[in-house]
Amino acid sequence: MSDEIKNSCENKDEEFVSSNFINDFIEEDLASGKVPNNTIITRFPPEPNGYLHIGHAKAICIDFGTALKYGGKCNLRFDDTNPSKEDVEYVESIKEDVKWLGFKWDGLFYASEYFEIMYDSAIKLIKKGLAFVCDLTADEIREHRGTLTEPGKNCAYRDRSIEENLDLFEKMKNGEFPDGLKVLRAKIDMSSPNINMRDPVIYRILRANHHRTGDKWCIYPMYDYAHPIEDVVEGITHSLCSLEFEDHRPLYDWVKDNIDLPAKPRQIEFARLNLAYTQMSKRKLLQLVNEKFVSGWDDPRMPTISGLRRRGFTSASIRDFCEKIGVAKNNSTVEYALLEHCIRNDLNTSASRVMAVLKPLKVVIENYPKDQVEWFDVENNPENPETGTRKVPFSREIYIEQDDFMENPPNKFFRLAPGREVRLKNTYFIKCESIVADAATGQIIELRCSYDPASRGGNSPDGRKVKGTLHWVSVQHAVKAKVCIYDHLFTKIDPEDVEEGKDYISNLNPNSLEILQNCMVEPDLANAKPGERFQFLRMGYYCVDITSSPDKLIFNRTVGLKDTWAKVSTKC
């Protein structure tokens, strides 16, 4: 864990990972003296077959956060036991994302580093009569496995001699059999009510180029066999994983107890994160990328860490979110509003306020001197006064937001309307005198207003009040920008909630991306750097896109501001 994060949770380590059932187990183990050197060691073990997403962020916060809480260690380990799906592109992205999230691993390992140990351990199992080479086809193995309600059957190869098994397994390793011809199986119990214990396959023959070991191996260990060995070798004390592995724990323990290595890690399972309106399946996110439903793994609509980063989320906000959702064994779906709260909460104090008009409506202030320009001092962030002020130019022609004017306003609308007076943020009161509309379409082209010179700074000496304060941008100083507004990628809280015969693709939100090409932003923003975050006053939080440049500014909306008026206006 970086110093930055340690400092940010100074004096409240307890709160970094609030107490939960995992902590209770660990404290029990610590108290009973079961933990070697009283040092907790965890690991985050992704398979490098895709990019990390917000669900992984939860696991990362639990794995690294738990180690931090107990002054222990946490390894980053790539579970690369199936080369057919893995790639170095993914290992690089995973390293980057873990670092960006603010965590520092103690050890960086690959399961493939342990292939030799795994192979030797398999030989030991064979010698103990606990593993055998099986010639059944995949289909035949399935038939022998039985069903949820019926026990399985022993196969004919189960009683091969140790010598024959040793010989065959070596030949498997030496590439003397084609893919799929034979497997190595653990000899446990074909009638176990737990299907994972019905002589599970622990090695398969697979000729695929491995991103680290190349063509050295043509047999690869299966997860259930490999994982406990990886944990044991690294001295992991607590192997934290998600709920679907609960049924695998007896097998995890079986392997751990039979391979004659000293360490005894304990597997503890917690519920994985479900977030409303988001797809968490790596396989399906890969499909969205491959079939171009999104622009890439880092599309700002993606729930990936890289997508959230590009969207403008801070790592602190994601850590805060992971802490707030808690850790339990209950399958649950967290509302998107909580994530939004976390990012707004962080950005409220850190993001500079600037003025940007997304849907411009031109306003001419008729009684303002034609060539005059006034530069107003504007505070960068009222929540954070030490960030100082900047100069913003004001002139006779400005842009305001189209939504800030209504020709026939409803009751509770207190922005600009014919004959009505409002304040332009930091400058003057203006009053709408007339509307210029397109003769043919009736569309409003511009507003003619007057201003009150006495209200300079935003208050009238006669004590007159206005209800609305609008943001604005001077026409002659405005910088054009493109702004991308995002909505949920899916229309359903659960993207898998589909009609008969359809799949989650049918739940894709056709309006998840809205591009505004003609936004007008204040001149200071011309120098904004990719990744910089701002609050567009009254609009929301926006982040400069990684593809943005001074001659082609692009902003991504991270999240809008809370909008009470939107609620009120729908009732009007």
Added chain:
RNA sequence: UGGGAUGUCGCCAAGUUGGUAAGGCACCAGAUUUUGAUUCUGGUAUCCGUUGGUUCGAGUCCAGCCUUCCCAGCCA
């Protein structure tokens, strides 16, 4: 119908040894506000899946029932 989990406010989630329901988000009302933002104040489960039982007393113990999720990859 086998096995493993789970069920506390709209959404998450605390509730160590039974003693009379934390907190966050969301929501509602009011105050402050040159962002209808922020901030602030107040409100929101007589009830803990359900039915019984034990007990002076149960969300916490016991029994039955029900819900939802996971497991029949040579994926992880």
